[in-house]
Amino acid sequence: MTSLSYAAGDSWTMLRRNLLHMLRYPSITVILAGMPVIFLLLFVYVFGGTLGAGLGGTSGGRAEYVEYVAPGIILMAVAAAAQGAALSVAMDMNEGIVARFRTMAISRAAVLTGHVVGTVVQTMIAVGIVLGVAVLVGFRPTAGPVEWLGTAGMVALVALALTWLCVALGMASGSVENASNVPMPLVLLPFFGSGFVPTETLPGGLRWFAEHQPFTPVIETLRGLLTGTPIGSSGPVAVLWCVGIAAVGYFWARAAYHRASVR
Amino acid sequence: MTTPSSAITVTGLRKSFGTHLVLDGIDLDVPEGSIFAMLGPNGAGKTTTVQILSTLLAADAGELRVAGHDPARHPDRVRAAIGVTGQFSAVDNLLTGEENLRLMADLRHLGRREGRNRITELLDRFDLVDAARKVASTYSGGMRRRLDLAMTLVGEPRIIFLDEPTTGLDPRSRRTMWRIVRDLVADGVTIFLTTQYLEEADQLANRIAVLDSGKLVAEGTPDQLKRMVPGGHVRLRFADAFALDAAARRLDGSARDDDALALQVPTDGSVRDLRALLDRLDGESIEVDTLSVHTPDLDDVFLALTGQAKQKQETLR
Numbered sequence: 294m295t296s297l298s299y300a301a302g303d304s305w306t307m308l309r310r311n312l313l314h315m316l317r318y319p320s321i322t323v324i325l326a327g328m329p330v331i332f333l334l335l336f337v338y339v340f341g342g343t344l345g346a347g348l349g350g351t352s353g354g355r356a357e358y359v360e361y362v363a364p365g366i367i368l369m370a371v372a373a374a375a376q377g378a379a380l381s382v383a384m385d386m387n388e389g390i391v392a393r394f395r396t397m398a399i400s401r402a403a404v405l406t407g408h409v410v411g412t413v414v415q416t417m418i419a420v421g422i423v424l425g426v427a428v429l430v431g432f433r434p435t436a437g438p439v440e441w442l443g444t445a446g447m448v449a450l451v452a453l454a455l456t457w458l459c460v461a462l463g464m465a466s467g468s469v470e471n472a473s474n475v476p477m478p479l480v481l482l483p484f485f486g487s488g489f490v491p492t493e494t495l496p497g498g499l500r501w502f503a504e505h506q507p508f509t510p511v512i513e514t515l516r517g518l519l520t521g522t523p524i525g526s527s528g529p530v531a532v533l534w535c536v537g538i539a540a541v542g543y544f545w546a547r548a549a550y551h552r553a554s555v556r
Numbered sequence: 557m558t559t560p561s562s563a564i565t566v567t568g569l570r571k572s573f574g575t576h577l578v579l580d581g582i583d584l585d586v587p588e589g590s591i592f593a594m595l596g597p598n599g600a601g602k603t604t605t606v607q608i609l610s611t612l613l614a615a616d617a618g619e620l621r622v623a624g625h626d627p628a629r630h631p632d633r634v635r636a637a638i639g640v641t642g643q644f645s646a647v648d649n650l651l652t653g654e655e656n657l658r659l660m661a662d663l664r665h666l667g668r669r670e671g672r673n674r675i676t677e678l679l680d681r682f683d684l685v686d687a688a689r690k691v692a693s694t695y696s697g698g699m700r701r702r703l704d705l706a707m708t709l710v711g712e713p714r715i716i717f718l719d720e721p722t723t724g725l726d727p728r729s730r731r732t733m734w735r736i737v738r739d740l741v742a743d744g745v746t747i748f749l750t751t752q753y754l755e756e757a758d759q760l761a762n763r764i765a766v767l768d769s770g771k772l773v774a775e776g777t778p779d780q781l782k783r784m785v786p787g788g789h790v791r792l793r794f795a796d797a798f799a800l801d802a803a804a805r806r807l808d809g810s811a812r813d814d815d816a817l818a819l820q821v822p823t824d825g826s827v828r829d830l831r832a833l834l835d836r837l838d839g840e841s842i843e844v845d846t847l848s849v850h851t852p853d854l855d856d857v858f859l860a861l862t863g864q865a866k867q868k869q870e871t872l873r
Contacts, residue, residue, distance in 0.1 A: 299665065388649075389646030389647070393640065395611070397711070
């Protein structure tokens with residue numbers, strides 16, 4: 294029977310497979326970072342002047358808004374990479390290679406774990422690119438080493454949670470076409486939270502949703518770590534949400550992998 | 557029940573997808589170290605059988621033993637003993653040939669050194685040394701199939717399932733594949749092969765089972781199966797009814813086909829038999845237009861057993 298060390302070894306082997314895919318096609322990682330970068334530039338240069346003025350800070354305008362919007366854009370990059378994982382898992386399931394894996398005595402979750410951890414690595418790279426561009430357009434994080442470490446941890450945790458969820462969605466969607474569309478709402482969720490405007494400015498029902506949806510505490514935590522705004526209870530709430538989402542995604546994905554029949 | 561010499565035993569295997577019955581009570585016994593061919597038209601249930609025996613699908617009913625283990629109860633024990641090369645190539649297109657093999661070596665938990673030796677040996681044996689560092693998506697059909705089989709062999713399985721291993725290959729690649737399969741059996745490996753090519757089953761298999769619409773319609777050695785259909789004959793065609801009449805009168809046991817002005821004469825297909833026949837016709841001064849020899853082959857068996865329109869293959873001499 295497969296022991297725990299085999300499970301870890303098999304997952305590592307599968308991770309290497311996914312990292313090799315990534316190295317061979319680095320353009321995919323760049324494309325993943327591209328969409329959030331476009332949103333960043335759009336929001337800073339097109340809407341930034343007006344939105345920044347509305348924030349009512351000391352400097353106001355565009356510079357103020359870069360500081361505000363960067364965490365939301367980071368989360369967007371995380372969601373986009375997770376969405377990519379749904380697609381690549383769905384594509385993988387249609388390949389003969391996964392049928393081969395299933396006829397081998399390897400740890401059951403290893404194939405999916407490889408995808409998830411590979412995507413988390415990819416997400417960190419994409420987020421790095423997004424942060425770099427943000428700094429180029431005027432983002433000035435005040436974070437010290439501890440805060441940067443916290444930021445990396447938060448990004449990795451939310452990436453892990455969203456990727457497990459997306460992998461489950463990709464497994465459950467049944468076709469590559471569906472897999473690319475089903476997780477779409479995730480990319481839009483930062484808009485209906487504190488990603489682009491403070492939640493207080495939103496109307497009744499939407500405001501309630503924005504304050505209670507999982508992305509808001511994550512964004513508030515990242516914002517606090519990077520720019521020094523108060524974090525309060527957002528930190529633990531964000532971690533709880535992530536752990537919960539990751540657990541649901543993990544067990545759902547595992548069950549779906551077990552069920553999935555080959556063609 | 558399993559005897560020590562059986563690699564695979566199947567009793568009463570049934571499987572349906574929804575209301576569609578795919579396998580309707582299959583019994584098989586594959587001795588160790590032999591090549592067993594499952595022959596059947598598309599949709600007969602060959603791939604489903606392989607998927608069940610290789611733990612990819614669950615059977616609805618039936619007693620199964622693969623390498624002495626029940627695939628449903630101890631899938632990992634079965635998996636440790638088998639290798640599967642499916643109909644659709646199971647290579648990672650984004651990795652090189654060498655990386656694909658390394659992936660298998662790691663998943664089979666071979667040590668670094670053992671894995672490297674095995675990879676070098678397999679690349680060499682399957683003539684993939686030059687292509688080792690190229691991405692698999694650039695491989696030709698024959699190369700992909702060879703890489704696919706090489707990947708299956710990394711773990712040195714005792715039982716190998718080959719699901720239509722040569723479908724879509726050119727004749728040269730097909731022959732290479734046959735040679736590889738024969739070499740494997742020489743090493744004591746058991747091969748379970750599915751194919752829709754009769755020639756392939758005839759060339760390779762010790763035993764053949766013919767599957768049609770989820771049922772086994774025949775099982776035996778290639779020779780046993782060939783004996784199941786009527787024997788060979790010579791077909792003579794004449795220019796006119798007069799010559800046909802003359803020949804029919806003189807050749808005992810012949811069957812005439814007046815519309816085609818043809819006569820079927822039983823023969824064992826040997827040159828001696830043919831020469832005797834022609835000498836006799838010459839002696840009687842009967843003019844024969846054309847002559848064709850028909851020997852029974854697995855095509856006859858296959859078409860006769862699977863209930864498809866009989867299209868006899870004739871060789872013109």
